[in-house]
Amino acid sequence: xxxxxxxxxxPGSSKANKTGSWRxxxxxxxxxxxxxxxxxxxxxxxxxxxxxxSSYDADLDYCKGCGICARECPKEDIEMVLEVK
Amino acid sequence: MVDTAKKKEKPPVVESLLxxxxxxxxxxxxxxxxxxxxxxxxxxxxxxxxxxxxxxFSTPYPESAWKVAWIHSLFENSSAVAAGIEVGLRALGRxxxxxxxxxxxxxxxxxxxxxxxxxxxxxxxNILYICYDNEAYMNTGVQRSGLTPFDSHTSTSPSGSVSWxxxxxxxxxxxxxxxxxxxxxxxxxxxxxxxxxxKVKRALSIKGPKYxxxxxxxxxxWAHKPEDTIExxxxxxxTGLYPIYEMENGEVTKVRKLGKKRLPVEAYLKPQGxxxxxxxxxxxxxxxxxxxxxxxxNIERFGLV
Ligand SMILES: Cc1ncc(C[n+]2csc(CCOP(=O)(O)OP(=O)(O)O)c2C)c(N)n1
Ligand code: SF4
Ligand code: SF4
Ligand SMILES: [Mg+2]
Numbered sequence: 001x002x003x004x005x006x007x008x009x010x011p012g013s014s015k016a017n018k019t020g021s022w023r024x025x026x027x028x029x030x031x032x033x034x035x036x037x038x039x040x041x042x043x044x045x046x047x048x049x050x051x052x053x054s055s056y057d058a059d060l061d062y063c064k065g066c067g068i069c070a071r072e073c074p075k076e077d078i079e080m081v082l083e084v085k
Numbered sequence: 086m087v088d089t090a091k092k093k094e095k096p097p098v099v100e101s102l103l104x105x106x107x108x109x110x111x112x113x114x115x116x117x118x119x120x121x122x123x124x125x126x127x128x129x130x131x132x133x134x135x136x137x138x139x140x141x142f143s144t145p146y147p148e149s150a151w152k153v154a155w156i157h158s159l160f161e162n163s164s165a166v167a168a169g170i171e172v173g174l175r176a177l178g179r180x181x182x183x184x185x186x187x188x189x190x191x192x193x194x195x196x197x198x199x200x201x202x203x204x205x206x207x208x209x210x211n212i213l214y215i216c217y218d219n220e221a222y223m224n225t226g227v228q229r230s231g232l233t234p235f236d237s238h239t240s241t242s243p244s245g246s247v248s249w250x251x252x253x254x255x256x257x258x259x260x261x262x263x264x265x266x267x268x269x270x271x272x273x274x275x276x277x278x279x280x281x282x283x284k285v286k287r288a289l290s291i292k293g294p295k296y297x298x299x300x301x302x303x304x305x306x307w308a309h310k311p312e313d314t315i316e317x318x319x320x321x322x323x324t325g326l327y328p329i330y331e332m333e334n335g336e337v338t339k340v341r342k343l344g345k346k347r348l349p350v351e352a353y354l355k356p357q358g359x360x361x362x363x364x365x366x367x368x369x370x371x372x373x374x375x376x377x378x379x380x381x382x383n384i385e386r387f388g389l390v
Contacts, residue, residue, distance in 0.1 A: 004281075006146055014103035014143065014150035019106060036095070043279050043315055044119035045109065047101035056098070062105035066112035066304075067312030080312075 015062075019046070020048035023082045029057050033075040038077060042067040091102035102128060107150040109127045109142040111186075111198035112311025114301035114318060115190075115217045116142065121275075121373040122215060125282035126184050126289060128153055131186045133167040135189030135198060136160040138224040138303075139217060161198040163187040164205035164214055181209070184289050185230060188215040191232035192222040194298075195256050206294045213288045213295045216258065219303040227306040231256035234326070235379060236372055237359045239306075244362035249372050262296035265334050269293075270332040276318020280329065282339070287331070298329050308358020321355040324378035328387045343389045 004032040041049045041056065049069060058069070070078040077081040100122035107161060109116035115138055116186040119218040122390040123130070130283045131154045134140045137322040140157050144301035158166040166384040167187035167390055174180040186207070187199055194216040221239050222228040232345065238244040263270045269291045281299060309317050321327035325348050330340040349372060354360040362377075363369040 008144065008149040009148055011152040012100070012150065013148045014104050014106035016148055017106040017108070018143075019108070022111060032165070038095070038098070041098050041119075042294040043117065043313070045111075045113050045120065046105045047103065047120050048105050049102075052095065052097035055323070059105070059258045061327075064111035066314070067310075068112055068117075070313055072315055084364075 003042045013042060018061045019064050023060075023063060025065045025067060026060065026083045027043050027058050027063065027065070027067070027069050028079045028081055030077045031055060033077045035075055037074065039072050039074060040068075043068050043072045090311045096116040102126075102130075102152045103143065104150045104152055106148070108145060109138065110265055110303075110305050110311070112144075112304045112314045113138075114303060114314045115139055115193075115219055115223075117278075117314065118217060118275040118281060118299045118301045119143075119188075121278050122186075123151075123153065124131050124176050125154075126186060129182055130154075130184040130186060130373045131167075131170055132186045132188065133154070133158050133163040133170065133364055135163045135191055135193035136224070137190035137217075137222075138219070139188070139190065141224055158187075160189075160193055162201045162211070163189050163193070164198065165201040167212045167214075168205050168208065168210045170249050171212055183211075185212045186215060187212055188217065190223070190230075191216060191220060192217040192228075192230040194218075195231035200260075202262075203265065206262065206267050206296070211292050212296055213263075213285070213297060216296070216298045217301050219301075219306060220255075221306050223303050223306045232258065235376060236363060239359070240305050244382060249369075250362065251361075259296065259298055259332065264295070265336050266295045266335065267296060268334055269295040271296075272300075272327070272329050272331075274299045274318040274322060274327060275300045275302060276300070276313075276320075276322060277329065277341070284331065306359070308361070309356050313356055317353070317356060320348065321357075323348045324353040325384040325389055326350060326353055326376070328383050328389055330387055337387065340387045340389060343384070347384070347390055350380050
């Protein structure tokens with residue numbers, strides 16, 4: 001007798017769920033004083049900051065707007081703004 | 086122009102082994118720690134995870150945020166499930182180069198799962214156990230656990246006219262783990278991400294059972310602002326309330342010193358709603374003194390200044 005079991009074979013398939021819709025504030029990467037330290041990349045709980053060479057941005061499909069990146073950026077080069085539609 | 090010859094090349098940022106799209110609250114310290122831990126461990130890793138926020142937010146069927154081999158155990162037995170995996174791999178002669186991680190929340194680890202965990206230590210499995218310490222049963226609505234701190238308000242240790250919140254202090258789980266004679270025990274925090282990743286790498290380089298306890302601020306259960314997650318983690322360390330250190334073969338080998346950065350406990354308590362009641366009445370001052378005593382005790386014991 002075959003029984004259904006809870007096996008998920010697609011790694012990272014949570015990406016089907018775009019958590020960006022949760023956001024009330026959005027990080028704006030100013031690209032002015034970035035010193036390429038990548039602290040924002042390190043501290044984002046959701047791991048949604050990408051880029052290279054002092055040019056980083058949040059993937060807004062997934063960013064939940066927690067504000068940690070802006071809070072931790074030592075150069076104050078990220079600003080949280082209210083999400084308006 | 087930037088002198089590209091002098092600048093150290095960094096490859097572009099790649100997606101984590103814990104993918105986005107998961108349902109952790111905005112600013113979740115547990116999600117942050119899990120992501121950092123997975124990226125430090127690397128893709129040759131098998132993970133068993135107990136029931137709790139980490140499991141629930143990462144695997145709403147049929148999706149999974151995990152990009153490594155991952156299994157959901159019961160609430161109490163990720164250590165036993167991982168032990169089976171480790172023994173199975175050895176029986177097949179396929180254990181080389183594979184990391185095995187068992188993990189769970191503080192409730193799963195300090196309370197219901199402590200028996201299975203003790204057995205895993207006793208039998209000497211080559212497994213890293215990680216306790217995500219958000220200091221209560223978050224996934225079921227913030228009930229107190231053996232790792233909930235003194236005077237914290239939870240749904241089963243409510244503060245009010247007859248109580249200041251949780252009446253007990255944190256169970257000394259790192260010391261209980263070390264008393265099993267295991268080779269490596271460490272305490273880390275989402276507040277110091279590089280230190281956390283170094284401890285994961287160090288642990289995985291050692292053969293035998295390892296215990297890593299990670300302090301993970303929970304904006305929902307602790308009632309702090311989501312953007313403060315890292316700061317709250319750091320403040321726990323800087324006040325002496327959550328010392329971070331390493332132990333090898335039962336001896337403390339490394340501690341993060343506070344030096345002049347040391348802060349009074351109020352700095353940590355004040356931004357968190359779970360300690361709000363301590364500031365609402367004048368008698369709360371006496372309670373804060375008791376919490377300062379706990380911090381002073383840690384500072385003395387671990388030589389933090
Ligand atoms: C045997 C058993 N008892 C109770 C539960 C209900 N339950 C699911 S998650 C959870 C709390 C988990 O707390 P913790 O381990 O601290 O993890 P957190 O959610 O805080 O990360 C409880 C009580 C269960 N799943 N199994
Ligand atoms: S606001 Fe939060 S989720 Fe969004 S990019 Fe910054 S740290 Fe990541
Ligand atoms: S309740 Fe706490 S631990 Fe659970 S997902 Fe939310 S912030 Fe994370
Ligand atoms: Mg918990």
